[in-house]
Amino acid sequence: MVGMRDVAKQAGVSVSTVSLVVNNAGYVSDDMRAKVEAAMQSLNYIPNELARNLYRNRTNTIGVIVPTILHPFFATLTAHLQREFASRGLKTLLCSTADAATGESEYVNMLQRHMMDGIIMAAHTEHQPDYWTSIHRPIVAFDRILGAGVPAVHSDHETGGRIIARQLIDSGARHVVLVGGPRSQFTKSTTFLTVRYHLTVEQMLADAGIACDYVEAGSVTDVVAHEATAAAIFERYPDVDAIVGSDVVAAVALQEAERRGIDVPGSLQIIAYDGTMAAELAGKRLTVVRQDFPAIAAALADQMDQQIEAANKPAGKSASKQSDGAVQAERTEDSADSADSVDSGQLGIVIPVTFVPGETTR
Incomplete structure (x- = not known):
């Protein structure tokens, strides 16, 4: 099996230089990079994905927790999320809490052990906010508020x-x-x-x-x-x-x-x-x-990107990007008082909805 040492020998460079090229990390001159890439191609070298992920402290896997994929809403949401994450080079690990005895706890445990990069939480939870805020790993909530500091995305x-x-x-x-x-x-x-x-x-x-x-x-x-x-x-x-x-x-x-x-x-x-x-x-x-399922999926993925980036940044630096079509929640005067269930400052990213007239209304 061809390894980095073989590539280094073929290219006439050090193993560390090959590692920098493979992991796209650090500075390597164009000449050195060309030699390494030519050697990799000549030897048909395939980088070890697990080793690369360990080097980057990433798994490129996002957990998605939903109540069930039998319901059309969550089946549609999951499909759009998987497509969105795939377009960003990420894999999706699905947990349907109604169909898995261990439910969300197993996924949280995997997240804490760095077996995945983050979790999209879109299922009902019995856990209190301090449970979610104490995890200190990338989590994004969908259609619910999990606690201060846990970003949320939901439709308007x-x-x-x-x-x-x-x-x-x-x-x-x-x-x-x-x-x-x-x-x-x-x-x-x-x-x-x-x-x-x-x-x-x-x-x-x-x-x-x-x-x-x-x-x-x-x-x-x-x-x-x-x-x-x-x-x-x-x-x-x-x-x-x-x-x-x-x-x-x-x-x-x-x-x-x-x-x-x-x-x-x-x-x-x-x-x-x-x-x-x-x-x-x-x-x-x-x-x-x-x-708007595509916009929801994009907003959730953007928020997850920011959480992962923030987790790998020095304290004090954070991103502020949000998806096209999404707006930060604001309190509006015509919001029904009975719908005032949580503080508007916690609502996060709000995705507009669309009224589509059909044949069942006058």
């Missing part, structure tokens, strides 16, 4: 909620049913940012005097429960004239409405929140509030 859920509420108010909706996860997540101190769109819709509909009920569909990992809940809405609320939920909920609600002979959108409006492929396979083109 409050704007998404305002868009939905305005559509329903302007179209004359009288009884709206929102479908989502456990209501226990909807506390003033919640760090789960997706609830902001539900809270915003509820507040605006209440101000407009429109009836609104919230139906729990179980954990995001229980896709079957979401389907069953969407189908049961019509029995529980026979006068419902608008349903809002994830792409899965919206698609099942549309199919159930058509089975019952309910005119959509004449008698019932349906709005999906996410904009994954599931929204395109419902039978009719669903009206959706679409989250």
Whole structure:
């Protein structure tokens, strides 16, 4: 097996010079570099990736923790993240907490032992903020606040909620049913940012005097429960004239409405929140509030790059780059008070959402 010593001998240089060329570290003259590269090609030398990573104190692997990849949202997010990291020369190690007994703890342990460079945390966690802030390794949160100093990326859920509420108010909706996860997540101190769109819709509909009920569909990992809940809405609320939920909920609600002979959108409006492929396979083109998955993935990767760079820099130096299309969160006067769950200064990078009218709203 050809090694650095063989390359050094062939090129007539020292082993340290070959190491500098292989690891692209330190100064090597153009003449020396050309000799080394010619020797590498002549000997068909393939650098030892593990050795290179140890030299750089990098693994080029990012852990991505999601609740489950059965849900279309997390399947789509994971696909975009893997594509984004691959474009940056990084590998993705996936953990689905619903499908792995050890869950996030195993990944955190791997991160602390430098077996990966960082973690994207996009799953529910029972750990308190001091757990995450005590790790002192690159971590980026998605759609949740893990603690001071842990950067976060999320969609502009409050704007998404305002868009939905305005559509329903302007179209004359009288009884709206929102479908989502456990209501226990909807506390003033919640760090789960997706609830902001539900809270915003509820507040605006209440101000407009429109009836609104919230139906729990179980954990995001229980896709079957979401389907069953969407189908049961019509029995529980026979006068419902608008349903809002994830792409899965919206698609099942549309199919159930058509089975019952309910005119959509004449008698019932349906709005999906996410904009994954599931929204395109419902039978009719669903009206959706679409989250920008490419921009989310790019922002998460940018934040991870900054965290890794900062971890390898002397104290006091930090980066401030952010993705195109992303904005730093700010408190806006028209934000619903009930959606004020965490201090706005902690919100991090906010990715705009898009309203895409379809065939299920008036």
